[in-house]
Amino acid sequence: MDDVPLSFLLGCLVILILLSAFFSSSETGMMALNRYRLRHLVKQKNRSAMRAQALLERPDRLIGVILIGNNFVNILASAIATVIAIQLWGEAGIAIATAILTLVILIFAEVTPKTLAALSPERIAFPASWILKPLLWLLYPAVWLINGISNGLLRLFGVDTSDIPEDHLTTEELRTIVHESAGRLPRRRKGMLLGILDLEKVTVNDIMIPRQDIIGIDLSDDLAAILQQLRSSQHTRMPVYKGDINNVVGMLHMRDALRVLSLAEPSKDALLQESTEVLFIPENTPLHTQLFNFQQDKERIGLVVDEYGDVQGLATLEDILEEIVGEFTTGLPDSDLDINPQGDGSYIVGGLTSIRDINRTLGWKMPSEGPKTLNGLILEFLEAIPEANVCLKIDTYKIEILQIKDNIIKRARLIKGKSH
Incomplete structure (x- = not known):
């Protein structure tokens, strides 16, 4: 090689370093491709994406052809660099060539191209697939041999290379x-x-209207009072029961109630005839399950019952949908369900407000695994019904009870303290 011009050797060395940079960047780019975006592009018939997807179906072959090319050009570059160094510096050039070439390859053929490929994998991998696919076909015998030996060694350690995990x-x-x-x-x-x-983390207990807040038609009431309730009702559907909500006998739609009101002599029997069958929902049913059940049963409302069949609350399709899209109805005014900010940074909150509503509205993380309402959380913490207004602290949240009525905490003042 002493007769080969130095300029020619330098040119070959530069080309080999560029090829090394290509193989290094293509390896990183192919492996860094977003698999879900790649599948999306394949469905759109993107030809570059289809080639990349085909190469990635057998990653062992892809890595094999890249490493064969990369190692070949690096070893050849090392040999040429040694020849150049010997021509320039004699025997001392061997050490000089090793140091210089190592630095050059690290900067220009490894770190820089791989960083670029990691930052923009599609810009590197898609064009590289045009070269890698025919190169794989050309070098397939060598790739097959090397992968066969490599896979055999992996099998000795219990690794099955054919078992490629799916991306889920x-x-x-x-x-x-x-x-x-x-x-x-x-x-x-x-x-x-x-x-x-x-939806799968939330149950009907989290979104239901508590039993004590259910508005229904009690057939034990006077007929005139029932008719007046129907005329002034702001609800679309109401349960019909006798004396106690546990003795529910049907669900009445206001559309059907109009037929009763239009009769010359309305009666409770007419109300019962217009009432439909009640859908009962087991407590702790996940919302995604109940949404499917509503759809399957073609229902929009149901009563939540515990293991003994006692009614715990009422859940509607609208309540589940609001968990997805947010509130889309104004609802009915109810002072027990307010979250009112105060000038000192505290909030006056109704006792029957759900913990989830408080956390979602204020961005807090009050305990929500047990009791579902503020009233329940306070009573669980105190382990008794307070006889007077008291103050307490749950985690970092300071609570002052403001109003108690009928053994229910109606209003409380909440303020979030600093976490330690």
């Missing part, structure tokens, strides 16, 4: 993706997606 996302991983999509998804759509993902 868990609910928590999907939630992370939605959270990190800020800027690409409108805030409202992001909230809806998170609401859907949260």
Whole structure:
């Protein structure tokens, strides 16, 4: 090689370093491709994506052809660099060539191209697939031999290279993706997606109207009072019961109630005839399950019952949908369900307000695993019904009871303290 011009050797060395950079960047770019975006592009018939997807179906072959090319050009570059160094510096050039070439390869053929590929994998991987696919076909015998030996060694350690894990996302991983999509998804759509993902974590107990707040038609009341209740009702559907909500006999739609009101002589029997069968919902039913049940049964409302059949509350399709899309109705005024900010940074909250509503509205993290309402949380903490207004602290939240009526805490003042 002493007769080969130095300029030619230098040119070859530069080309080999560029090839090394290509193989290094293509390896990182192919492995860093977003698999879900890649599948989306494949469905759109993107040819570059289809080639990349085909290469990634056998990652052992892809890595094999890349490493064969990379090692070949690096070893050849090392040999040429040694020849150049010997021509310039004699025997001492061997050590000089090793040091210089190591530095050059690290900077220009490893760190820089791999960093670029990691930051923009599609810009590197898609063009590289045009070269890698025919190169794999050309070097297939060598790739097959090397992969056969390598896979055989892996099998000795109990690794099955044919068992390629599928890319499946868990609910928590999907939630992370939605959270990190800020800027690409409108805030409202992001909230809806998170609401859907949260349906399996929330039960009907979290969104139901508590038993004591259920407004229904008591057939033991005077007929005139029942008719007046029907005329002034702001609800679309109401349960019909006798004396106690546990003795429910049907569900009455106000559309059907109009027929009773239009009769010359309305009666309780007529109300019973217009009432439909009640849908009972076991407590702790996940919302995504109940949403499916509503759809399957073609119902919009049901009574939540415990293991003994006692009514615990009332759940509606609208309540479940509001968990996904947010509140879309104004609802009825109810002072027990208010969260009213005060000038000192505290909040006056109704005792029957759910803990989930408080956390969602204020961005707090009050305990929500046990009792579902503020009243229940306070009573569980005190282990008794307070006879007077008291103050307490649950985690970092300071609570002052303001009003107690009928053994229920009607109003309380809440303020969040500093966490330690």
